[in-house]
Amino acid sequence: MSEVSHRRTPPEVSRRRTSPNLALNQLVEERRAAGQEVLHLAFGESRLPAFAPLAERLARGAHRNAYGPVAGGEPVRRAVAGYFGRRDLPTGPDQIVVGPGSKPLLMALQHVLPGDVLVPRPAWNSYVPQVRLAGKTAYEVPVPAECGGVPDPAALRDTVRRARAEGGDPRVVVLTLPDNPTGTLAPPALVRQLCAIAEELDLVIVSDEIYRDIVHDPATPFLSPAEVAPDRTIVTSGLSKTLALGGWRIGVCRFPDNAWGLAVRDGVVSVASEVWSTLAGPMQEVAAYAFSEPEEIRRRLAASARLHGAVARSVHRIMVDAGADCRPPTGGFYVYPDFEPMRDRLASYGVTDSPGLQRHLFDSHGVLVLGGHHLGDDEGALRFKAATSMLYGDTAEEQEQSLAAADPLALPHVARVLARLEEAFVKLSR
Known part of the structure; x- marks a missing residue:
């Protein structure tokens, strides 16, 4: 150089x-x-x-070489909406955007959502770099003793108030349910407490639920913040972890069904149009099949x-x-x-x-x-x-x-x- x-x-x-x-x-x-x-x-x-039926769907979609809609075609968005609906989150296709992994969708959210970001400490190692790449400040908040993936409620409130008093602008909090890196799941009572703080302090919640279908005991209750605070919660997920498709890069994002949520969705679509254009057609074929959740x-x-x-x-x-x-x-x-x-x-x-x-x-x-x-x-x-x-x-x-x-x-x-x-x-x- x-x-x-x-x-x-x-x-x-x-x-x-x-x-x-x-x-x-x-x-x-x-x-x-x-x-x-x-x-x-x-x-x-x-x-x-890779599960054989998924590979078959990939081959079946190989002819899909056109770009298609930036947010994803109607069939895949309808399948993802059904997936969330079966998890107590009634969802319409217009609330869904698909992309090449949840990671770029999370990055797009950093470019669209205003304000600085609160992140659990410890947390997945891409959250803070993404915040900084977007030109924002990351406030790392310790997790509670019982689990990871969420900031300790008292520390979260104190961090927001102190940061705002010092001229900072924290407006977004990221949760991971279940958590990477601790391998734990925040219990429903704690999720409700965090949602109440988000309402009190006017925070947007980004709930990374890519491990949602890897709860070890099926009897363990799972509560998404989108069930408690639906008007301010954005959910991301994907197939990298649950179906071992990390290299295929299939991610999804669910937005609130209100004017604000749909405006954020439009912003993410705008970023996508300049960065990845659309999820590849063969991967949309896979995603539509996987998120429809047939018996196999x-x-x-x-x-x-x-x-x-x-x-x-x-x-x-x-x-x-x-x-x-x-x-x-x-x-x-x-x-x-x-x-x-x-x-x-x-x-x-x-x-x-x-x-x-x-x-x-x-x-x-x-x-x-x-x-x-x-x-x-x-x-x-x-x-x-x-x-x-x-x-x-x-x-x-x-x-x-x-x-x-x-x-x-x-x-x-x-x-x-x-x-x-x-x-x-x-x-x-x-």
């Missing part, structure tokens, strides 16, 4: 870096290509094969939730047995252990903070996790996220066996990798 062109590069662009989980994923590929064995728990991917899709979702829950609970036990404090996982496919009780022991290895713990686990034990400092957490803490969904097998055949098994933990390929993980954390705690 010439000296002149470097001077013309805005400093905020020069400071930007690749998303940490994607960068670590690349590091794992490089280590494995060099012949090193790595237990990769740093990437939030549902490591399952419902069975696949139920089997996936059972598998995710069984393995997450096993990893949670390993972490607790190694001396960590850790919230029991109830949704998604993550655990978020806190090794503060082991601080003195870890210090003997030179580990005193989150980056050091991440590095030690990788260099000394071949286990890669995502340190809490990548998620907005205190760098001096000893916390990290482990994606348990990476443990179902190395091949599509093994992964399908894991999905079909009544007891996936008894399968040799799952038991073997869990035993290796347990061995690593036993050594860590000695």
Whole structure:
């Protein structure tokens, strides 16, 4: 790069870096290509094969090479509306926009919604960078002791009042239900409390519900803030996690059925028209089928939730047995252990903070996790996220066996990798 062109590069662009989980994923590929064995728990991917009926729909839609409507065609928007309707959120097709993953839809919302943004701490590592890319301020608010994914109610109220008194303009709060990174689901009473604060302080709620269909126990109650505060809640979701279609990039957004909500929808459509134009036609074919939820899709979702829950609970036990404090996982496919009780022991290895713990686990034990400092957490803490969904097998055949098994933990390929993980954390705690 010439000296002149470097001077013309805005400093905020020069400071930007690749998303940490994607960068670590690349590091794992490089280590494995060099012949090193790595237990990769740093990437939030549902490591399952594409369901055959979904692949058939993709092939069936291959002829759809025209752009089509920016918000998505009527069939896919009608199917997504039906999906929300079956979850106690009556929805019309005009309230829906589809896009290439929920991530760009969330980014579009940052460009359309006015005001600064309140984000749980810790949180998925793209929320804060998206806020900053949109030229806004992110206010990170600690999560309550019982769960992640939502700001602590008292801290949320205090943060908003203090920020506004100091000239800030927080107007949006982001929730994740169930949560990434803690693998927990905020209970209905807490959701209602947060909705009441949003009403009191006039906050827009963006509810990221991409893990909604991965609640481990079907009896666990799920309350969307869109049920409690329908006039101010926008919901995003997609198929990356529930049906393991991360690489196919299918996301959806539901807007309130009022003048304000439809105006925001129009703003998102405007951004989409300049950025991604429309969700690819073959992916709309897949989405229309998946969100209509025929019996085989419902069975696949139920089997996936059972598998995710069984393995997450096993990893949670390993972490607790190694001396960590850790919230029991109830949704998604993550655990978020806190090794503060082991601080003195870890210090003997030179580990005193989150980056050091991440590095030690990788260099000394071949286990890669995502340190809490990548998620907005205190760098001096000893916390990290482990994606348990990476443990179902190395091949599509093994992964399908894991999905079909009544007891996936008894399968040799799952038991073997869990035993290796347990061995690593036993050594860590000695």
